Amino acid sequence: MLPNRLARLMTWGLLLVSLSLFVASVDVTAAQLGDVTITLEDYKYRQNKDRTKFVYRVSSSTRPNDQAWILELGDCILPEFVNEALTSPFTWTEEPFQGLRFVRTRRSQKFVVWLSGQWDKGVASMALITGTAGNEEILIGEIDGPYCVGSSIALEITAGAGISFPPISGPGLFLADQETTLRVTSSSSGWTLSHSLDLTIPTGAWAETVERMFLLTMSPFAALEGTADIQVAYTLNPNEEDFGGLPQGDYVIGITFVVSTD
Amino acid sequence: MTIRRVRALFLILAVVTSVNLCVLGVRWSPAELDLAQDPGTEETYQLLLTNDSDERVTLTIYVGDWQRDENGINDFGVPMNGARWEFTQAFSSGDLVELRYTVQLPDEGSVDVQGTFRSWSPQMIESIVGAEQISSSAIEQPDPYVSSLWTTITRSVESVDADGIASIVLTLRVGLDFEGLTIEETYAQGIQIISLDAAGGSFDTVNRSNADWISLSHPQVTLDPEESREIAMTVTMPPDYSGSSWSIIYAESRVVATGDGSGTQILTLASVGMKVFTTAPGTEVMAGEVTYVREQTTTPLAISAAFSNTGNVQLVVNSRLQIIDQTGEVVRDVRFSEYGRDYFRILPGSQRTITIADEADMPPLPIGIYQAIFSFDFGGDSDIAGVRAFRVK
Numbered sequence: 001m002l003p004n005r006l007a008r009l010m011t012w013g014l015l016l017v018s019l020s021l022f023v024a025s026v027d028v029t030a031a032q033l034g035d036v037t038i039t040l041e042d043y044k045y046r047q048n049k050d051r052t053k054f055v056y057r058v059s060s061s062t063r064p065n066d067q068a069w070i071l072e073l074g075d076c077i078l079p080e081f082v083n084e085a086l087t088s089p090f091t092w093t094e095e096p097f098q099g100l101r102f103v104r105t106r107r108s109q110k111f112v113v114w115l116s117g118q119w120d121k122g123v124a125s126m127a128l129i130t131g132t133a134g135n136e137e138i139l140i141g142e143i144d145g146p147y148c149v150g151s152s153i154a155l156e157i158t159a160g161a162g163i164s165f166p167p168i169s170g171p172g173l174f175l176a177d178q179e180t181t182l183r184v185t186s187s188s189s190g191w192t193l194s195h196s197l198d199l200t201i202p203t204g205a206w207a208e209t210v211e212r213m214f215l216l217t218m219s220p221f222a223a224l225e226g227t228a229d230i231q232v233a234y235t236l237n238p239n240e241e242d243f244g245g246l247p248q249g250d251y252v253i254g255i256t257f258v259v260s261t262d
Numbered sequence: 263m264t265i266r267r268v269r270a271l272f273l274i275l276a277v278v279t280s281v282n283l284c285v286l287g288v289r290w291s292p293a294e295l296d297l298a299q300d301p302g303t304e305e306t307y308q309l310l311l312t313n314d315s316d317e318r319v320t321l322t323i324y325v326g327d328w329q330r331d332e333n334g335i336n337d338f339g340v341p342m343n344g345a346r347w348e349f350t351q352a353f354s355s356g357d358l359v360e361l362r363y364t365v366q367l368p369d370e371g372s373v374d375v376q377g378t379f380r381s382w383s384p385q386m387i388e389s390i391v392g393a394e395q396i397s398s399s400a401i402e403q404p405d406p407y408v409s410s411l412w413t414t415i416t417r418s419v420e421s422v423d424a425d426g427i428a429s430i431v432l433t434l435r436v437g438l439d440f441e442g443l444t445i446e447e448t449y450a451q452g453i454q455i456i457s458l459d460a461a462g463g464s465f466d467t468v469n470r471s472n473a474d475w476i477s478l479s480h481p482q483v484t485l486d487p488e489e490s491r492e493i494a495m496t497v498t499m500p501p502d503y504s505g506s507s508w509s510i511i512y513a514e515s516r517v518v519a520t521g522d523g524s525g526t527q528i529l530t531l532a533s534v535g536m537k538v539f540t541t542a543p544g545t546e547v548m549a550g551e552v553t554y555v556r557e558q559t560t561t562p563l564a565i566s567a568a569f570s571n572t573g574n575v576q577l578v579v580n581s582r583l584q585i586i587d588q589t590g591e592v593v594r595d596v597r598f599s600e601y602g603r604d605y606f607r608i609l610p611g612s613q614r615t616i617t618i619a620d621e622a623d624m625p626p627l628p629i630g631i632y633q634a635i636f637s638f639d640f641g642g643d644s645d646i647a648g649v650r651a652f653r654v655k
Binding site for chain 2: 150153183187190194198207222225258259261262
C-alpha cells in the first residue's frame with residue numbers, strides 16, 4: 001500500500017525480537033492494493049477438526065492479467081501446516097515474504113486457506129504482483145491473516161492444592177496426602193524447571209532439620225516443545241534426632257516452582 | 263526422648279501448594295528476549311504477562327541474575343549485582359579464613375555493599391560486618407584475630423588503585439563448629455566482581471549481567487483469570503559495552519491463604535522467568551576452545567569433553583564424537599543431543615562439559631587403540647575439535 005512498505009518489512013525482520021509479540025489491536029478486514037480490493041470474508045476455527053479457515057475475496061474492476069496475490073504466513077507457520085486439499089490452489093513462496101501465492105484469473109475470486117491447528121488472527125502482509133519475471137510490479141499492504149503470536153512459556157499448578165502431612169507421631173516415613181501436578185507449556189524445547197523452599201517454622205526450630213527430612217520428588221519429564229505434566233510427591237522422613245529440632249507448632253514449607261527457557 | 267515424642271504428636275507440618283485455587287498459572291510471552299541494542303541507547307520493549315489461573319491473582323515482577331553451571335544446569339541463586347561463595351567443608355572453632363576479591367568502582371568512586379552468610383549445619387544466618395561503602399576513604403586493614411564464641415565475617419577494603427579497582431577482604435572467624443557455608447555479597451548497582459582468592463570455596467558471579475540496566479513499568483500487577491497485561495521493559499545500555507549481557511525477569515504469583523484451622527499459613531508460589539539477552543550490534547565475538555577430551559570409561563564407552571566459550575556472546579553449539587580405530591575406520595559417529603535438541607547453549611566465560619556414551623545395547627569396542635575426536639560447531643569460521651587417544655584393554 002505504501003511505497004516503502006517492503007523496506008519497512010525488511011527492517012521489521014531485523015527487529016523481530018519484540019515487535020511481533022502482540023496481535024494488532026486494529027482489525028484490517030479489507031484493504032486496497034491499486035485497483036484491487038482484498039477482503040477477509042470469513043475466519044473460523046473448527047475445533048472438531050482442529051483447523052483454522054481464512055477466506056479472502058480479491059476483486060478488481062478489470063480482469064487480471066499475469067497477476068498473483070500473496071498472503072504472508074509468519075515464521076511459525078510451516079508449509080506442512082497448510083491443508084493442500086482444502087486450500088485454494090497455491091504455491092509456497094519466500095518472496096517478497098514467506099507465504100502462499102495465488103494466481104488471479106477472474107475479476108472477483110475467492111481464496112480459501114486452511115491451516116491445521118488453531119491460529120489467531122492478526123495483521124499479516126500481502127502483496128500483489130503483476131507482470132512477468134524481471135518485469136514485475138509489486139504492491140504490498142496489510143490484511144488480517146494467520147498470525148504468529150510469538151513464543152511463550154507458562155507454568156500452571158493444576159492440582160494438589162492444600163496438601164498436608166499427617167501428624168508426625170515419631171520417626172519414620174510420612175507421605176503427603178496427595179501430589180501436586182505441574183503443567184509446563186513452552187513454545188520451544190529445552191526449558192528448565194526448578195524449585196526453592198521458604199520455611200515458616202516455630203521459634204526454636206531448626207530449618208536445616210526440616211530441610212533434611214523433607215523430600216520432594218518430581219516424576220520424569222522431557223523438556224520438549226508443547227505441554228508437559230509433572231507430578232510432584234512429598235515425603236517427610238524424620239529420625240529420632242530430628243525431633244530435637246522440631247518444637248511443637250505450625251510449620252509451613254513454601255515451595256516456589258520456577259520455569260524458564262534453558 | 264519421651265518428651266520429644268510427646269511433643270512430636272502435636273506437630274503439624276504442612277506442605278504448600280494452594281488452598282483456595284484450583285489452578286494457578288503464569289505465562290510470559292515471549293518466552294525469551296534476545297535484543298540487539300546499541301550502546302548508550304535506551305529502548306522500551308513490551309512484554310505480555312497472562313494470568314492462567316482460574317482466580318484473580320497478584321503477580322510480582324522483578325529482575326534477577328542467572329547463569330549455567332558446567333553441566334548446563336541453570337543457577338538462579340546468584341545474588342543480583344553480587345557474588346556468592348560456597349564451601350562444603352567443615353569449619354572448626356578458631357578457624358580464620360580470608361577471601362579476597364576486587365570490584366571496579368563506578369565513576370563516582372564509591373559503591374554500597376551488603377552481605378550475609380549462612381552456615382548449613384547447624385544453620386545460622388548473619389550479616390557481614392565492616393565496611394559498607396567501598397571507596398578509597400574506606401581503606402582499612404583487617405582487624406587482628408580476636409577469639410570469640412560468635413562466628414563473624416568482616417569486610418575490609420585493602421586498597422583502591424588508580425584505575426578504581428578496590429581490593430576487598432572477607433575475614434571469617436569461626437566461633438562454634440559448623441559444616442557448609444554460603445556467603446553472599448550484594449552491591450547497590452551492577453559492578454564487576456573478580457575473585458582473587460576463594461579460599462577453596464566455589465565462587466559465582468554474573469559479570470555480564472544486564473539486570474541493573476532494566477527497569478519495569480510494573481513491579482506488581484493484579485490480573486483476572488485469563489487477563490493479560492503489557493509490561494514495559496526499558497533497557498538502558500551503557501555507552502561502552504560490547505558483546506552480550508543477560509538477566510531474567512520473574513513473574514511470581516503469591517497467594518496468601520488462611521490455614522485449615524490449625525493456624526497454619528500456607529503460601530503458594532509459581533514463578534515463570536523470561537530470560538533477557540542484550541547484545542551490542544557489531545561487537546560480537548564468537549570464539550570457543552576445547553578444554554579437554556577424556557575417556558570416562560572404555561567399556562562401555564563414555565567420552566567427555568569440555569568446551570569453553572571464550573567470546574562475548576552466547577554460543578549455540580552442535581557437537582559430534584567420532585571414534586576412529588587403528589585402521590582409520592570410523593567405528594562411532596554420534597551427535598550430541600539433549601532436551602530433544604541437537605545443540606547446547608553456553609554463556610560467554612563459561613565452560614560446558616558433555617559426555618557421549620554408548621547406548622546400553624551397543625557392543626563394546628574390541629581391544630585396541632582408538633582416537634576420539636570431539637568436534638564443536640559454534641557458528642565460527644570452522645569447527646574446532648579436541649582429540650584424545652585411548653586404549654581398550
